[in-house]
Amino acid sequence: MGEFDLLRHIYASNSTMEGRIIIPPGDDMGMVSLAGSAVLAAVDQLIDGVHVRLETTPIGLVGRKAVARSVSDIAAMAARPLASLASVALPRGFEERLAVELFDAMRSAAAALGCPLMGGDIAVHAVAGHPLTCSVTVLAEAVSPGPIRRDGARAGDSVYVTGRLGGSCASDGSGRHLSFPPRVQESLELLGALGTRLHAMIDLSDGLGRDASHIAEQSGVQIILDAASIPCSGGCDWRQALRDGEDYELCFTATGPVPDHIGDVAISAVGTVVSCTTAAEPRVLVRSGESEVAADELGWQHEP
Amino acid sequence: MGEFDLLRHIYASNSTMEGRIIIPPGDDMGMVSLAGSAVLAAVDQLIDGVHVRLETTPIGLVGRKAVARSVSDIAAMAARPLASLASVALPRGFEERLAVELFDAMRSAAAALGCPLMGGDIAVHAVAGHPLTCSVTVLAEAVSPGPIRRDGARAGDSVYVTGRLGGSCASDGSGRHLSFPPRVQESLELLGALGTRLHAMIDLSDGLGRDASHIAEQSGVQIILDAASIPCSGGCDWRQALRDGEDYELCFTATGPVPDHIGDVAISAVGTVVSCTTAAEPRVLVRSGESEVAADELGWQHEP
Numbered sequence: 066m067g068e069f070d071l072l073r074h075i076y077a078s079n080s081t082m083e084g085r086i087i088i089p090p091g092d093d094m095g096m097v098s099l100a101g102s103a104v105l106a107a108v109d110q111l112i113d114g115v116h117v118r119l120e121t122t123p124i125g126l127v128g129r130k131a132v133a134r135s136v137s138d139i140a141a142m143a144a145r146p147l148a149s150l151a152s153v154a155l156p157r158g159f160e161e162r163l164a165v166e167l168f169d170a171m172r173s174a175a176a177a178l179g180c181p182l183m184g185g186d187i188a189v190h191a192v193a194g195h196p197l198t199c200s201v202t203v204l205a206e207a208v209s210p211g212p213i214r215r216d217g218a219r220a221g222d223s224v225y226v227t228g229r230l231g232g233s234c235a236s237d238g239s240g241r242h243l244s245f246p247p248r249v250q251e252s253l254e255l256l257g258a259l260g261t262r263l264h265a266m267i268d269l270s271d272g273l274g275r276d277a278s279h280i281a282e283q284s285g286v287q288i289i290l291d292a293a294s295i296p297c298s299g300g301c302d303w304r305q306a307l308r309d310g311e312d313y314e315l316c317f318t319a320t321g322p323v324p325d326h327i328g329d330v331a332i333s334a335v336g337t338v339v340s341c342t343t344a345a346e347p348r349v350l351v352r353s354g355e356s357e358v359a360a361d362e363l364g365w366q367h368e369p
Numbered sequence: 370m371g372e373f374d375l376l377r378h379i380y381a382s383n384s385t386m387e388g389r390i391i392i393p394p395g396d397d398m399g400m401v402s403l404a405g406s407a408v409l410a411a412v413d414q415l416i417d418g419v420h421v422r423l424e425t426t427p428i429g430l431v432g433r434k435a436v437a438r439s440v441s442d443i444a445a446m447a448a449r450p451l452a453s454l455a456s457v458a459l460p461r462g463f464e465e466r467l468a469v470e471l472f473d474a475m476r477s478a479a480a481a482l483g484c485p486l487m488g489g490d491i492a493v494h495a496v497a498g499h500p501l502t503c504s505v506t507v508l509a510e511a512v513s514p515g516p517i518r519r520d521g522a523r524a525g526d527s528v529y530v531t532g533r534l535g536g537s538c539a540s541d542g543s544g545r546h547l548s549f550p551p552r553v554q555e556s557l558e559l560l561g562a563l564g565t566r567l568h569a570m571i572d573l574s575d576g577l578g579r580d581a582s583h584i585a586e587q588s589g590v591q592i593i594l595d596a597a598s599i600p601c602s603g604g605c606d607w608r609q610a611l612r613d614g615e616d617y618e619l620c621f622t623a624t625g626p627v628p629d630h631i632g633d634v635a636i637s638a639v640g641t642v643v644s645c646t647t648a649a650e651p652r653v654l655v656r657s658g659e660s661e662v663a664a665d666e667l668g669w670q671h672e673p
Contacts, residue, residue, distance in 0.1 A: 086485055097451055099451055104408045195499055
């Protein structure tokens with residue numbers, strides 16, 4: 066089953082804008098106009114066994130992550146959080162105490178992240194053993210000159226990431242993927258500092274290699290990453306930092322000067338945007354010393 | 370596991386409005402203000418084995434239902450559809466051909482219902498046998514003097530339903546629950562015709578007995594239904610019409626004259642709203658000849 070083949074099918078079929086949609090599927094958030102305004106929205110799922118391991122993870126962290134990974138999409142657009150909705154399919158026989166703890170965690174994470182819950186749906190699976198599945202929709206509003214899309218990278222831009230990458234999911238299911246702070250505030254400050262010089266942005270959920278390729282592909286450019294410049298988490302080399310997912314840091318391209326910190330968060334220049342000469346070229350190349358490797362040859366891993 | 374106890378817990382904890390939320394959880398849609406405007410949003414799930422039976426249902430109808438039941442929430446508020454987002458957890462090993470058919474059906478149903486898809490998320494379950502789970506979020510905008518909430522019913526109102534009730538889910542999983550038209554246009558026409566005389570509304574997903582009790586409870590009133598006036602689908606008696614769910618017709622309360630049709634859809638007066646004298650009283654009473662029964666003693670059934 067090719068998740069991305071499917072997504073491509075959907076996006077291709079949506080290339081004609083329908084109704085009042087300003088940003089169609091394919092970016093971190095969609096956007097639609099309404100009387101005198103516009104609203105951004107995104108949805109992400111958190112499934113036991115796929116994105117989190119219920120067996121070894123405190124339920125409160127599961128609820129927090131379900132909300133935080135959707136809010137990270139708001140950061141990716143440099144938008145301002147507005148509200149959220151949660152739908153949850155509970156395992157049959159799930160303890161009520163745990164369910165209440167899950168919802169309390171979702172509600173308080175949503176409120177703390179500026180996205181208070183304004184609706185939801187609860188169902189119970191038909192059969193014991195079917196997994197906890199949470200789906201969180203977030204709404205946001207654009208901040209001028211945003212929203213920042215994936216398709217705005219231009220040849221000559223530099224490529225940046227926030228924070229440190231890799232090793233977010235420990236082999237026992239624990240790790241930073243359960244407690245990361247979505248970079249909403251940093252993203253808005255970046256937009257304020259760079260304005261129209263901030264060209265493209267994405268949040269790093271699938272790993273820098275794959276996410277940078279989304280920017281490159283949608284912008285019709287190539288990205289050259291410098292392996293030695295990639296800020297790796299302790300214990301990770303650049304290959305892991307590129308391949309591991311679930312960092313929920315930001316990757317962006319910009320022209321002109323960029324600060325080396327926003328608040329406490331480091332910003333690292335990790336590469337450059339160049340023209341794409343042939344369609345057959347890899348979208349993301351990583352240079353390490355004399356060698357050069359296509360990022361998609363490094364493999365991917367983003368399931369805890 | 371008490372789905373409704375949990376929902377009550379969540380709503381109770383949300384009684385203080387957070388941020389710019391205008392309608393908090395507990396109605397058919399939430400509503401939040403944004404610069405110069407406001408947006409309504411709701412989410413509903415469709416789970417194999419709970420809301421639909423994949424084994425005996427064409428996949429296109431599954432996708433259509435996933436979208437249509439969320440759009441029905443827009444009708445319940447007398448709001449105007451804007452856009453939608455879909456998250457889908459696919460069974461491991463799900464045929465790609467079926468997945469494409471599912472997404473095509475969701476996309477074309479969404480477009481046809483005025484709610485084009487503007488985003489989504491696709492994941493694949495970790496283990497074979499875990500069920501197809503679709504979650505559809507819909508966005509809408511209010512139409513003055515709406516949105517129409519559940520809590521506006523007043524003593525002296527009459528209670529109405531559209532269409533015919535009961536028997537939507539056949540025992541083999543087929544039936545009208547797979548093909549119902551959400552009453553969006555009818556709802557907007559009702560709002561246009563009645564204006565501020567349209568006091569409260571809900572869509573009938575859990576059965577008239579239970580859904581009328583949501584209006585009664587949230588409005589602090591009692592509803593008396595007249596069994597003989599309930600428009601039953603062929604082969605159903607009033608007990609089934611009250612108890613069966615998944616009709617996706619509208620139930621509303623209003624004062625003054627109400628037309629007996631909107632377009633092709635019949636409107637039936639089925640009861641009256643009275644003051645609630647003690648908290649212990651049932652929220653919905655059904656009168657049939659000389660006898661009177663609390664609607665919640667009829668039992669509920671709304672899973673195919």
